[in-house]
Every structure is written in C-alpha cells, then in structure tokens.
Amino acid sequence: MPALDQDSRASAATVPPGRGALARSAIVSWVLRIATAAALGIDAVVHWQNASAYDAVTGTVSQGELFRAEAALAVVVGLGVLVRPRPSSWLAALLVAASALGAVLLYRYVDVGSLGPLPDMYENTWQVPGKLLSAYAEAAAVVLATLGLLTHRTPGWNRRFPWAATGRKRG
Amino acid sequence: MRVGHDTKRTPGTTSGLLRRPLVALVALATVGVLAAGCGSSSSGSGGSGSGGGLYGGSSVPTTAPSAVATVSATSTSLGTILVDGSGRTLYLFEKDQSDQSACAGACAAAWPVDQSSGTPKAGSGVKASMLGTIKRGDNTTQVTYNQHPLYYFQGDSGAGQQNGQGVDAFGAKWFVVNPAGGAVSGGATTANGGGYGSGG
Numbered sequence: 001m002p003a004l005d006q007d008s009r010a011s012a013a014t015v016p017p018g019r020g021a022l023a024r025s026a027i028v029s030w031v032l033r034i035a036t037a038a039a040l041g042i043d044a045v046v047h048w049q050n051a052s053a054y055d056a057v058t059g060t061v062s063q064g065e066l067f068r069a070e071a072a073l074a075v076v077v078g079l080g081v082l083v084r085p086r087p088s089s090w091l092a093a094l095l096v097a098a099s100a101l102g103a104v105l106l107y108r109y110v111d112v113g114s115l116g117p118l119p120d121m122y123e124n125t126w127q128v129p130g131k132l133l134s135a136y137a138e139a140a141a142v143v144l145a146t147l148g149l150l151t152h153r154t155p156g157w158n159r160r161f162p163w164a165a166t167g168r169k170r171g
Numbered sequence: 172m173r174v175g176h177d178t179k180r181t182p183g184t185t186s187g188l189l190r191r192p193l194v195a196l197v198a199l200a201t202v203g204v205l206a207a208g209c210g211s212s213s214s215g216s217g218g219s220g221s222g223g224g225l226y227g228g229s230s231v232p233t234t235a236p237s238a239v240a241t242v243s244a245t246s247t248s249l250g251t252i253l254v255d256g257s258g259r260t261l262y263l264f265e266k267d268q269s270d271q272s273a274c275a276g277a278c279a280a281a282w283p284v285d286q287s288s289g290t291p292k293a294g295s296g297v298k299a300s301m302l303g304t305i306k307r308g309d310n311t312t313q314v315t316y317n318q319h320p321l322y323y324f325q326g327d328s329g330a331g332q333q334n335g336q337g338v339d340a341f342g343a344k345w346f347v348v349n350p351a352g353g354a355v356s357g358g359a360t361t362a363n364g365g366g367y368g369s370g371g
Contacts, residue, residue: 130277
C-alpha cells in the first residue's frame with residue numbers, strides 16, 4: 001500500500017522529539033549552566049578576596065583593580081549563561097575564563113614585566129590563597145563554556161554567527 | 172515544564188550533541204574535578220591573614236600570639252640564616268619599609284607573620300639589638316630583625332626548608348635573612364613553593 005507508506009514516512013518525519021529527549025536536553029543544559037556559573041563564581045570570589053593584597057602592585061592600573069574587574073566580569077558572564085544561555089553568553093563566558101586562565105599561567109611561568117598600562121604581575125608561585133583553585137575553576141569554565149557553546153546551536157545560530165557556521169562557506 | 176531553547180527547536184535542527192550522554196558526562200566530570208580542587212584547596216587553617224574555607228589558608232603554624240618568639244641563626248645551603256625557635260625559616264619582603272609591613276590579607280595568608288606577645292628572645296647567632304616588634308593593622312605584634320618584618324612561608328612544611336627563597340609574589344621578592352640583618356639573595360628559585368630544592 002504505497003499511499004499508507006508515504007503517510008507513515010511523512011508522519012515519522014514530523015514527530016517532535018519525545019519528552020524524554022527534551023528532558024535530557026534540559027538537564028544537560030542546566031548542568032552546564034550551573035556548573036559554568038559556579039566555576040566563574042569561584043573565580044570571582046578568589047579574585048575579589050585577593051584584590052586588596054595586590055593594590056600596591058601598580059602600573060597605570062593596579063593589579064588589585066584588575067582583580068576586581070575580573071571578579072565583576074566573571075559574575076556578569078556567569079549570570080549571563082545562567083539566565084540567558086545564548087551563544088553570545090557562552091562565548092562571553094569562554095572569553096573571560098580563557099583570558100583569566102591565560103593570564104595566570106603566563107604570569108606564573110614567564111616574567112614579562114610591565115605590559116603597557118598593566119603592572120608587572122609576575123608571581124612564580126602557586127602558594128597564594130585560592131590561586132590554584134581559581135586556575136582550576138577557570139579551566140573548568142573554559143571546558144564547560146565550550147560545551148555550552150557547541151550544544152546551543154539554535155536554528156538561527158548560523159545566521160547570527162556565520163563565522164562559526166559548519167558545512168557552509170563564507171560569503 | 173520550561174525547557175528554554177529546546178522546545179523551540181525543530182527535530183532537524185536540534186543539535187545531536189545535546190542528546191549525547193557524553194556531554195553530560197564531561198560536564199559532570201568537570202564539576203567533579205572542580206569539587207575535588209575545592210576540597211584540596213580548602214584544607215589548612217590559621218595564619219595571621221584571612222583564610223580558610225574556599226579561600227584556602229595557611230598551613231604554617233605560626234607562633235601563638237600569647238607566646239614570646241625566639242629567633243636564632245642556623246647554617247643552611249644558603250648560608251647562615253634566621254629561623255624561629257623550632258627551626259622554621261624566616262623571610263623578609265622586599266616591598267616592606269623600615270618597621271612597616273606591606274603584607275596583609277591574602278599576602279599574610281601565604282606569608283604568615285612571625286608573631287610575638289612581647290620582646291622576642293635572641294637565640295644563638297642572633298644580635299639581640301636587632302630584634303624588635305611592630306604593631307600590625309590587625310593588632311597583632313610582628314617580630315622584626317634589623318627593622319625588617321619577619322614572615323614564614325606557606326610552602327615550607329617544616330624546619331629546614333627555604334622554599335620561599337627568591338619567590339616573587341605580591342609585587343616583590345622574598346628572601347631569607349642573614350644574621351647581619353640583610354637579605355640572602357643567593358639561591359633564588361623559580362620553582363613552585365611546594366618544591367624542596369633551594370639551590371645554592
């Protein structure tokens with residue numbers, strides 16, 4: 001019965017994802033969002049609490065001010081992925097976490113001195129309260145935000161972020 | 172039940188990644204590693220600075236505030252240096268000024284101050300005239316030598332270690348102190364404070 005087969009195929013093609021699949025997707029999404037926000041929260045707390053000890057490390061801006069800015073940024077992007085998990089939110093979280101992780105690793109292992117308005121933040125030790133924990137949290141946030149970015153491609157994702165689109169050429 | 176973006180997706184455009192348990196597993200594993208990091212970093216307590224809990228803290232037992240500190244000199248691979256009554260290495264901070272500490276908060280948690288309830292005792296090899304104390308902002312009394320406030324290092328777990336020698340932290344370097352009251356600049360290290368080598 002060709003007519004029936006066609007109907008069946010058409011019906012099967014438009015069946016929405018089951019409740020189970022949606023629930024699993026929602027759970028994964030929430031796990032990613034909460035974990036990313038938590039990791040960024042740890043980063044923020046450590047930077048905020050340590051900031052005062054670095055106020056005397058000065059360039060055009062002090063290291064303490066940079067720590068407070070990092071803490072504020074981490075809170076904002078953490079709330080972003082928690083409240084509005086858009087690709088732009090995940091991208092912001094990824095950039096903040098990656099830049100913080102890059103900075104702590106650079107200044108831990110390379111004495112680059114003062115860079116432009118930045119003070120000399122070289123510190124060849126992990127023996128600073130929360131420093132290692134914060135680095136772990138930043139690394140975790142990088143992984144989690146990357147997962148969040150990869151798993152939140154909505155139908156409009158390629159249109160809004162053509163530079164990251166897969167399977168199609170630019171321009 | 173609100174499921175955010177997912178309810179708006181058509182079957183053909185919903186990311187396949189989202190359905191894969193691997194993503195959830197990686198996310199949970201990352202959280203687990205993070206939690207383990209929290210646990211390991213929250214051990215330790217004490218110190219004269221803020222510390223404890225998530226923030227971490229010093230594992231160096233400093234001189235009890237009610238005790239009178241002793242400062243002695245001992246011979247090490249770095250030369251003769253100052254130690255406390257139990258042989259723990261004492262350091263000076265280059266950023267400090269005469270009888271004035273520039274280390275507080277997180278700094279004092281990483282570099283606990285050598286406290287004393289009164290005039291510290293001079294042990295062997297130490298000039299008593301160079302010993303003194305300063306009052307800190309938190310009302311504790313810190314031992315000084317040749318007007319250098321003295322500190323321990325969180326990375327030293329016991330007597331005979333000088334893991335803080337040459338460490339660059341909180342905007343300046345930290346050095347062990349010789350009996351003449353100066354910094355011992357040799358043996359500067361770029362290693363983690365948890366290491367044991369102190370160079371020569």
